[in-house]
Amino acid sequence: MTDQPTPLPDGLDWDGAERRAVVIIGTGPAGFTAALYAARAGLDPLVVQGSAPGGQLTTTTDVENFPGYPDGVMGPDLMQDLEKQAVRFGAELRWGTVTHVDLSESPHRLVVDEATPLLADAVIGATGASAKYLGLDNEKRLLGRGVSACATCDGAFFRDEEIAIVGGGDTAMEEALFLTRFAKTVHVIHRRDAFRASQIMQDRVLQNGKVQVHWNTVVTDVLGDDAVTGLRLEDTETGEARELPVTGFFVAIGHQPNTDIFRGWLDMDDAGYVLTHPDSTHTNVEGVFVCGDAQDHVYRQAVTAAGTGCMAAIDAERWLAERDVIDEPRTETEYHAAPAEDSETHRPIAESEA
Amino acid sequence: MVKLDVDNNPQSAMKYVIRSIPSLLFFKDGKPVDQMVGVVPKRILAEKLDTLAAQAA
Numbered sequence: 001m002t003d004q005p006t007p008l009p010d011g012l013d014w015d016g017a018e019r020r021a022v023v024i025i026g027t028g029p030a031g032f033t034a035a036l037y038a039a040r041a042g043l044d045p046l047v048v049q050g051s052a053p054g055g056q057l058t059t060t061t062d063v064e065n066f067p068g069y070p071d072g073v074m075g076p077d078l079m080q081d082l083e084k085q086a087v088r089f090g091a092e093l094r095w096g097t098v099t100h101v102d103l104s105e106s107p108h109r110l111v112v113d114e115a116t117p118l119l120a121d122a123v124i125g126a127t128g129a130s131a132k133y134l135g136l137d138n139e140k141r142l143l144g145r146g147v148s149a150c151a152t153c154d155g156a157f158f159r160d161e162e163i164a165i166v167g168g169g170d171t172a173m174e175e176a177l178f179l180t181r182f183a184k185t186v187h188v189i190h191r192r193d194a195f196r197a198s199q200i201m202q203d204r205v206l207q208n209g210k211v212q213v214h215w216n217t218v219v220t221d222v223l224g225d226d227a228v229t230g231l232r233l234e235d236t237e238t239g240e241a242r243e244l245p246v247t248g249f250f251v252a253i254g255h256q257p258n259t260d261i262f263r264g265w266l267d268m269d270d271a272g273y274v275l276t277h278p279d280s281t282h283t284n285v286e287g288v289f290v291c292g293d294a295q296d297h298v299y300r301q302a303v304t305a306a307g308t309g310c311m312a313a314i315d316a317e318r319w320l321a322e323r324d325v326i327d328e329p330r331t332e333t334e335y336h337a338a339p340a341e342d343s344e345t346h347r348p349i350a351e352s353e354a
Numbered sequence: 355m356v357k358l359d360v361d362n363n364p365q366s367a368m369k370y371v372i373r374s375i376p377s378l379l380f381f382k383d384g385k386p387v388d389q390m391v392g393v394v395p396k397r398i399l400a401e402k403l404d405t406l407a408a409q410a411a
Contacts, residue, residue, distance in 0.1 A: 051393050097395070113395055144374040144391025154374045157360075157367065227371050248373070 005264030008100050012117040020046045021325055022316055023120035025098045028055025029302045030292025031126035032082035033309030039089035041317050041330040051097045054079035055128050059150045066302050103265040103285045121325045122287045122316040129255040129293035138222040146228025149251045151175035160184050163248030164231055166219055172252035173201035180210040189214045222249055257294045273297045281312040289315050380406055
């Protein structure tokens with residue numbers, strides 16, 4: 001892993017480039033909420049959608065823990081609602097992916113799809129996270145040909161077939177259960193002798209008649225020429241190798257932040273999550289704000305992503321006002337200080353007393 | 355260019371072993387000659403079409 005930024009492509013017309021006060025990168029709950037707030041503040045934000053518009057929620061089914069939907073909501077419907085709400089207040093959506101950034105000076109330089117230069121006074125990074133893979137060559141080669149990291153997207157293509165899923169967390173349990181709707185057998189492969197998923201999810205999986213668990217087992221290779229035909233497995237205790245004939249292989253071993261474009265510019269932890277200043281979305285670079293799963297390895301919920309998206313828009317707005325790019329912050333909130341409080345009781349002191 | 359909804363055409367989806375969508379199949383003389391899966395940037399698509407066209411010529 002290098003910490004050198006990727007250089008910008010040559011020959012771009014930076015003098016003729018479009019300049020925006022706020023560019024938001026990403027369209028998950030964080031990006032759309034940042035867009036909503038920035039749009040309502042009159043900042044005319046441009047939202048570059050990225051390679052997976054709508055983000056991770058577009059690959060889920062029911063979302064039952066987003067406040068305001070008492071009966072639950074389908075992930076894609078929720079994302080459409082968030083998009084509509086941001087667009088209603090004037091956020092401009094643009095198809096494309098930010099492939100390069102240069103954050104060395106303000107306005108910051110962004111490149112869309114390796115070809116289109118874009119200047120941004122404030123950048124809001126809401127690039128999210130995506131599924132991790134095992135990192136096997138054949139796993140990559142057979143991606144979309146039986147290898148998948150999204151049970152809800154691809155599960156239905158494996159009706160009455162033998163399939164396998166690797167992982168041991170809640171997501172793996174959820175996906176394994178979902179896959180039992182279609183598959184003949186779902187082989188759950190886990191490297192340890194116990195899952196780390198919540199008890200309720202484990203029980204559901206272990207009690208499902210279509211599930212067969214392979215404990216203390218790792219996947220060492222994915223087999224098949226044009227499509228997956230099986231897996232090579234290894235017992236972690238005996239070292240014994242065996243083959244498991246399956247036509248589908250689902251990977252559910254966690255997520256990684258999509259922060260490669262910021263590498264070398266923004267401070268990150270070892271896993272690639274962008275480090276933000278405490279209680280804010282400010283990064284080590286002035287005018288660059290990061291929100292959602294790109295900076296959050298703890299909560300990673302749609303609602304927390306939306307929350308930090310809101311913070312990023314307000315942080316950006318205030319920063320732009322300080323630099324006179326806009327005249328004054330327009331979102332009604334107390335920016336600079338908490339209300340004066342009594343040092344002993346920690347109760348707010350009314351203005352008349354203060 | 356033909357677009358096919360896998361939900362309404364499960365037999366075609368099975369025939370061409372579609373395992374993920376979007377899947378993009380390139381045909382020559384009625385036979386698939388290449389395949390791309392997932393969202394693909396325009397530049398990569400253009401390169402693929404150029405390569406296939408050059409092979410066909």
